[in-house]
Amino acid sequence: MADEHRRRSHKKKLKKNKFLRQLKFHAKKGNHGKGKQLSEDEYNYYLRVFEHMKHVEGEEKEILVQNFFCELVREGQEKNLASNQIVSRILDDVLPLADVKQVQALAKVFAEDLRPICTDSYASHVLQTLLTLSLKYAQKGAVQKHFEETDGGEIKENIVAVTDEQQEEFSKFMHKVGRFVYNNLEDFVCHTYASHVVRSVLEVCSGVEIQDAVKSSHRSQTNHALLKDEGNFLTVPSVLKQLVQDIAIRFTKLPNLSEIICSDSGSAVLQSLLLVLNDVEETLCETLVAHILQHGFNGVSAFYEDKFEVGTQVNIPPLFQDNPATRLLEVVVLCSTSNQQIEIFQKYFKGHMATLVQHHSANFAVQKILSAWKEKDTVFVFGCV
Numbered sequence: 169m170a171d172e173h174r175r176r177s178h179k180k181k182l183k184k185n186k187f188l189r190q191l192k193f194h195a196k197k198g199n200h201g202k203g204k205q206l207s208e209d210e211y212n213y214y215l216r217v218f219e220h221m222k223h224v225e226g227e228e229k230e231i232l233v234q235n236f237f238c239e240l241v242r243e244g245q246e247k248n249l250a251s252n253q254i255v256s257r258i259l260d261d262v263l264p265l266a267d268v269k270q271v272q273a274l275a276k277v278f279a280e281d282l283r284p285i286c287t288d289s290y291a292s293h294v295l296q297t298l299l300t301l302s303l304k305y306a307q308k309g310a311v312q313k314h315f316e317e318t319d320g321g322e323i324k325e326n327i328v329a330v331t332d333e334q335q336e337e338f339s340k341f342m343h344k345v346g347r348f349v350y351n352n353l354e355d356f357v358c359h360t361y362a363s364h365v366v367r368s369v370l371e372v373c374s375g376v377e378i379q380d381a382v383k384s385s386h387r388s389q390t391n392h393a394l395l396k397d398e399g400n401f402l403t404v405p406s407v408l409k410q411l412v413q414d415i416a417i418r419f420t421k422l423p424n425l426s427e428i429i430c431s432d433s434g435s436a437v438l439q440s441l442l443l444v445l446n447d448v449e450e451t452l453c454e455t456l457v458a459h460i461l462q463h464g465f466n467g468v469s470a471f472y473e474d475k476f477e478v479g480t481q482v483n484i485p486p487l488f489q490d491n492p493a494t495r496l497l498e499v500v501v502l503c504s505t506s507n508q509q510i511e512i513f514q515k516y517f518k519g520h521m522a523t524l525v526q527h528h529s530a531n532f533a534v535q536k537i538l539s540a541w542k543e544k545d546t547v548f549v550f551g552c553v
Contacts, residue, residue, distance in 0.1 A: 202253040203290045213239075214254045221261060230314065233262045237270045246277045247285065256290035263297050268312055268330055271301055275341045282348045286362040296368040299345060302338040303372040303402060305330050339405050342372055346411040353418050363433035367440045370415070373408040374444045375401070409448070416445055416452050420459045426467030429460070435492035439499040446503040457504050460496070461511065468493045483523045485516050488530040495529075498536040506542040513537060 206214070217236055224232055236258065240246050249255045263271060275298050278285050285291045304310060310330040349356060349369045356362035371378055419425070419441065428434035438460070445453035465487055472486035488494050501512060517524065517537060524530040 203256070203288070204248055204251040206252055206254075211254070214252075214258060218254060218258050218261075221258070229265065233265045234267070234270075236262060237266060237274075241273070246274055247281070247291065250278075250285075250291040250294045251288050253290055256293055259294045260297050263294070263301055268305060268328075268334055271298070271305070272334060272337055274298065275302065275338070279341055279344055282345060283352070286349070286352075286356065286365045287359060289361050292361040292365055295345070295365055299342060299365075299368045299372045302342050303375070303404070306335045306338040306342070306405065307403060308335075310335065339408070342369075343405075343407055343411070345369060346373055346408060350411060350415055350418060353415065354422055354424075357422075357428055357437050358431040358434040360433055363437050366415075366437050370412060370437075370440050370444050373404060373411045374448050375404040376444045376447045378440045378443055412441075412444060413449060413452060416441060416449070416456055419456060425460070425464040426471065429464045429468055429493050429496055430471075430490050432492050435496045438496055442499050442503045453503050454505055454508070457500055457508055460500060461508070465493065465497070484520055484527060484530060487516055488524065488527060488533070491529055494533055498533050501533065501537045502540045509537065509540070509542060 217232065220232060221229065240249060250259060259274075263274070274294075278291075278295055278298065282295075285295050305312075311327050312330060314326045314328055345365075346369045349362075349366050352362075353366070356366050367378060370376075419438070422428065429438065442453060442456065445456060468490055469486040472489045487497065497512075497516070501509060504512060517534070521534065524534050
């Protein structure tokens with residue numbers, strides 16, 4: 169766990185240095201950030217804050233964070249400024265260091281109008297960070313560390329408890345965002361930015377951290393994942409757990425499942441949902457897998473079959489013509505029961521293994537079904553294809 173934390177910290181530092189160089193380069197050309205436009209003075213101020221954050225620690229960093237939030241509140245433009253590239257990146261970095269009251273205040277402002285936040289290319293990242301922090305602060309016995317300098321010049325660490333009232337407010341915030349995502353699932357599931365919020369909701373409502381391989385379909389600013397200390401588990405309020413079930417059931421009623429599967433964003437959301445359910449709701453996971461096999465993959469295959477001219481020789485099943493669908497198939501194989509895996513093998517792999525292992529994307533699905541196969545006594549079937 170410690171090695172993983174150091175690896176992530178080093179990777180984050182390299183990205184931040186590269187990002188800072190890009191900001192300075194564009195500033196010289198009069199480009200003051202992407203997203204919401206800033207004045208030159210505003211841009212230079214936030215650029216100095218972002219750069220200064222790299223060189224301070226302890227109490228000095230806390231003071232810098234406090235001043236940054238005071239400036240945001242003074243402007244009264246928290247939501248608008250979060251839609252600017254550089255301000256979004258600063259918020260992503262400083263929110264875990266901010267006072268709990270400041271985190272609450274920002275969450276309250278965001279909750280007033282969630283749709284433009286969810287669909288914004290930069291503010292949506294801040295919302296994701298707010299969600300992960302909310303779950304940590306909603307834990308029983310949650311605390312926050314503060315640093316202060318003693319009269320002798322030494323830096324002292326103080327532990328401040330998160331109050332019961334604050335924990336309740338964070339739970340309400342997560343539930344409000346979760347219900348909003350549920351109510352807008354059909355609109356959000358294939359949206360480039362809102363789909364990432366959907367995946368964060370699945371994480372905080374289950375306490376399950378989704379693997380990086382699924383997250384990396386698009387570069388995400390947010391680095392504050394649900395990292396848990398060894399032996400320490402995050403407790404999810406029961407009202408949030410129900411949201412995961414509701415979202416899963418909602419997926420079985422969406423009319424355009426095949427289109428969702430063929431979308432990069434939609435496929436990634438379904439992958440995330442299956443991984444979460446596989447950990448916390450196995451029965452519901454089996455139901456969703458069955459629905460995807462019957463109503464999702466069949467539609468994708470039919471779509472590509474219709475595109476082939478009569479008499480066209482196709483060496484692999486049509487499903488593998490679609491990259492997002494193939495990536496989802498890998499996770500479906502992992503989350504399937506043994507009987508479902510046999511069904512998948514018979515339909516998509518049997519008779520095609522020699523061709524699939526040479527295919528640029530299908531070979532990963534072959535690797536997955538070999539490694540995830542549950543009925544070890546029947547593994548001999550792979551030698552008959």
